[in-house]
Amino acid sequence: MTGQADRRRHAESRGGGQGAWLRRGASPPSWARVLPPLLLAVLGAVQALTPPEIELGLLLAATPPLAALTYGPIATGFMGLAAVVLVTLPGTGPAQPGNSDILMVAFVAVLSVGISWVRSRRDAQLVSVRSVAEAAQLAVLPPLTEHVGRVRCAGLYRAAERGTLVGGDLYDVREGPWGVRALVGDVQGHGLAAVGTVAALLGAFREAVLDEPHLEGLAAKLDRRLVTDNARTDHAELFATALLVEFAPGARTVRVLTCGHPPPLLLRAGVAEELAPEPGTPLGLGLSGYAPPRPLHLDLAPGDRLLAHTDGVSEARDAQGALYVPVHRFAALPIEVREGDPAVLVGALWRDLRGFAGEVQDDVALLLLAPMETDPESGT
Numbered sequence: 001m002t003g004q005a006d007r008r009r010h011a012e013s014r015g016g017g018q019g020a021w022l023r024r025g026a027s028p029p030s031w032a033r034v035l036p037p038l039l040l041a042v043l044g045a046v047q048a049l050t051p052p053e054i055e056l057g058l059l060l061a062a063t064p065p066l067a068a069l070t071y072g073p074i075a076t077g078f079m080g081l082a083a084v085v086l087v088t089l090p091g092t093g094p095a096q097p098g099n100s101d102i103l104m105v106a107f108v109a110v111l112s113v114g115i116s117w118v119r120s121r122r123d124a125q126l127v128s129v130r131s132v133a134e135a136a137q138l139a140v141l142p143p144l145t146e147h148v149g150r151v152r153c154a155g156l157y158r159a160a161e162r163g164t165l166v167g168g169d170l171y172d173v174r175e176g177p178w179g180v181r182a183l184v185g186d187v188q189g190h191g192l193a194a195v196g197t198v199a200a201l202l203g204a205f206r207e208a209v210l211d212e213p214h215l216e217g218l219a220a221k222l223d224r225r226l227v228t229d230n231a232r233t234d235h236a237e238l239f240a241t242a243l244l245v246e247f248a249p250g251a252r253t254v255r256v257l258t259c260g261h262p263p264p265l266l267l268r269a270g271v272a273e274e275l276a277p278e279p280g281t282p283l284g285l286g287l288s289g290y291a292p293p294r295p296l297h298l299d300l301a302p303g304d305r306l307l308a309h310t311d312g313v314s315e316a317r318d319a320q321g322a323l324y325v326p327v328h329r330f331a332a333l334p335i336e337v338r339e340g341d342p343a344v345l346v347g348a349l350w351r352d353l354r355g356f357a358g359e360v361q362d363d364v365a366l367l368l369l370a371p372m373e374t375d376p377e378s379g380t
Helices: 003-015 020-024 030-049 057-068 073-088 099-140 192-211 215-231 326-331 342-357
Strands: 151-158 169-176 179-187 240-247 253-259 265-268 271-274 296-299 305-309 364-371
Touching (some): 030 057, 030 073, 057 099, 099 192, 151 169, 151 342, 169 192, 179 192, 179 305, 179 364, 192 240, 215 240, 240 305, 265 326, 305 326, 342 364
Antiparallel strands (some): 151 364, 169 179, 240 253, 253 296, 265 305, 305 364
């Protein structure tokens, strides 16, 4: 898959269309582009069919400003010229058009061309800025591949702040000497203000995956990263919850370690069970001699999967204030979805969450990890 296709799929998986705002920046809907010429034709026809003493032709002056909202300067100029011509034609303009009528429509047309030119330049600048912003955010949290080693991955990310791809949640899956490791986290706050902390945690995780043989040591390095960053800021209040998952090289034994993060779900034979690893404190609190909790060891059966999520899922509420309970909501999904394709399951859970809570106010991350019998790349 090309890099461009990866970025497109990543943006769509994150924003439910949030990635599309970049492409929609300078392209109005098709109905909006049809409206100015349609209005011009309708007003001309209505004036031609009405008695001469009822003058509607000057309403044609409304079409150039409408065109300026959707068209470029040249197309807006043509719409203005058409409006001026129709005002002067017998039967479509006023009964006895004078110079003032023609000058008024012409002035509005010229003004609309100027407005269109300014809008077009602004849209071009906005698209450029958004392109840079999208590239920067995707550099922080690049596209999630369909599999890492012998682990199939399906993720979904929704930033709470409109128009952003990255917020305060994070996830990543990497392969190292000690197997495949995954990180799901939630930093303090959300939106662009949290992106710096997200980038720091992901960088520390990717490096520690290669160097640290134990999950406890990996968690300690993440904590040290946040504590170090806190020492360099005026307000030492940055902290994060994190869930670390490690699949052994054969992908049949998994270790789960949580640092104040919601526990993952074990999906087995279409039934969800919430795991109960030893709870740990969040990262970055500055505790002396940070001691990560002991990981939970679990042997996986064929077909078992793990579903990790952030508190944007487990703390979502409906209109009556009831919490979204992932275990119960998963059980209500059709069996073919629960046992089917991981990407389809993740999408179904997101739609169920939206249907339950309506407008989700927090960042949301879902990560489904499914061990495979063989490594698709090596065939072993």
